[in-house]
Amino acid sequence: MQTSILTKYREARLPWYTIYTTVPDFSTTVGAEDYEEWLRGLPAGDSVSLYVHIPFCRSMCWYCGFPTTITRRDGPVLNCLTVLREEIRLVSEQAPQALPVSDVHFGGGTPTLIGPAEFLDLMVLLRRRFAFSKATAVAVEIDPRAFTAEMAETLGVAGVNRASLGVQSFDPKVQKAINRVQSEAQTAAAVENLRGHGISRINFDLIFGLPKQTVQSCVQTAMAAVAMRPNRVAVFGYAHIPSVIRISA
């Protein structure tokens, strides 16, 4: 990164975007007809990016600002997948021919809560409804605490080629304070499993400014992260906005 950009923005509290329009800007003033019209108006031949949101997690991280619901059961996830498949059908039918896809991103929530069979089915459906190419990037956000070797194999078979691992901090005190206890060994095992199944483009998400965090613990986390050789490390500033947190179950 250029030093001038760092200097300009290092003190700023900037939002980051995983999807556009961002969630706080969703409103009922935009309905299905607007959405259909926008989809039908896409220039022919232009490629699109698909974002698939899986709004479920097994437990709540206290810093979380993402739309998610805590569930211990698989039923709500399966119901969501039924609706998602219908949404994929509806969106794809707005274009006269299969839209070319440059990127697919599975975010959440915890996308890997989807079982292996369901994930494979979803990818088959997406490939049938949209035009994938060899260059299509398929990325999945991973929670290493609940990531199995079977799921890593599934992602490899499904053609996933990028993974983004939520790490935040390796400091046990910080992890306890944010309700996200995740050992270095769990993160390292997830990385090894992903690489073992051909998913070599790996990103780590870290956060600074968390409760109980010190400069020294940030440095130690960064060094532990770098030792696992991720291709990219994304570092976010913690924003304390309890009004945004959504705890629903």
Ligand code: SF4
């Ligand atoms: S930070 Fe990620 S894993 Fe934690 S509750 Fe939020 S969406 Fe779920």
